[in-house]
Amino acid sequence: MMRAVRLERQGPPEELKLLDLPDPAPAAGEALVRLHACGLNRRDVWIRQGLYARIQLPCVLGSDGAGVVEQAPDRKWIGKRAVIIPCYGWGPDPKVQSRDFFILGMPRQGTMAEKIAVPQSMLCEIPAHLSFAEAAALPVAGLTAYRALVTRGELRKDEHVLVTGIGGGVATLTLLFAKALGARVSVNSGSAEKLAKARSMGAIAAVSYKEKNWEKELVAQAGGPPSLIIDGAGGDGLNNLLAASSGAARIVVYGATRLSPSKLDMPKIFFKQVDIRGTTMGTDDEFRAMLQLVERARIQPVIDRVFPLSQAVEANRLLEESAQMGKIILDCTK
Template structure:
């Protein structure tokens, strides 16, 4: 089979498409012929050497969708031929609140999805929603699960809530917008890109503002008619206080990343006088993954795919991901 392997950290020239032996199905498991796989920032961070405990060489990729090709001894043979989505992690653990010590995201150290085939236990496979194409399904797992947990488990979003998703454009932010709408919420967005704001408006955002503009939180409330009860944020950074200003009294700020660094000079009095909750979140559990899939299937949610490139051009996809101009997920076709 062909696979993308990283042999040393640094530039994209270290990403090689190689011929490797086909994986064999483990006892009770299966081999999946991967049709499509999607990039995450994690893949770029590993290539750059910015991720802890990197083990090389490795096959990157946490997200993928495909068809079960074969099963191992003791596995139900009816799985063969099924279209599946791959769970992007192993071993969440027994506590639904936090990941356990054995939790691992797929794609380093264990083999990832940027390959023509992958061998996995059956409990790492889920039926693919019927309304999705393979690229759309591949765009769903890590981002969809992260967004679902942020919105539902940690954000407690309910029908009629006003939800602000910051930094629209990335995979988690775009699926968070779509899932929030599927939950019956009204959604506003911020971005530094006028083009992305226009796109978000066309997708149903009730308010769109540039976070580069001073006092954007007032403009957002003016456009939407009220401040957001819930904010979903991945940036943090020196302007984090703007979120404290923007959120409604007794609101919730849910953080799943810190791409702009630490929050500086946090105005603590505003937190307690406004009764604001700040909650951290990561990916999610098996149970949350299946609940996310149910929501996607029921409401016919389609993840936004920015573009699809062949596996043979993976290094180009990596560079596009690093540049960060995409609106939605960058996907590779593992058949090409």
């Protein structure tokens, strides 16, 4: 038997129950991983709140996981530290996922557990400089950030990049990745504490989006407008991003925590010749390329707090409040 945190039904964090469940039985081609750490994602909140597609409950949530391989078809994997690619079934076209694309943690068992069985092809070795907790901070956020910056954003060295909503897992890793790739990075946030932290991480400009016409202050601080913007909020703030952007800028959108804009400044899009590009998750090859960047640049993800698995309710409540700087992690051994 193993301990696992299962969502019984939609509702508040208290609907997440710590249970004893049967150990997963690996199918042909699958490996069994004893999990040491699990990272939380906004997706877990959306499923719990009924804001996600094709919800099937009860289910063990969690898409980010790192641990030690206990069983595998290729015995060379046994005993190795591994981080798990968080999605499967992307399909043959690297430009867009197939209809069979799924993310771990609903409907398939996720990583809020002591053990998980996944296809061996989803295993990657953890870079030597990372702890289990740091590795578990990477899968969903790191893959999303890498594809947004490199594949969809076509980041260029020395380019000015604006990362919105600094503090979230994707945004924080986007800042770290962009810096490692030679970009100049600006950020915004509604938290003075998070803006100060971003400056300490190398941001050249940091402004509060609560201020009217904040985009003008950002351009002034940075000495010019951004030509690449990575955004996970959407909403009416998209108009501020259009106002902040340079001519021929690319705006890459990976989420919509503020939903759709009530109006959109269309003239700025065509007069400025701005590209708005969507992105979500990424391919297995992009995940491996992200890990190579982390290893080469010795990037260490920012972790806000580590909770024991037994305190998953408290951890998910903190995530729902969006008060964290970086990732919230569960220690699956406690």
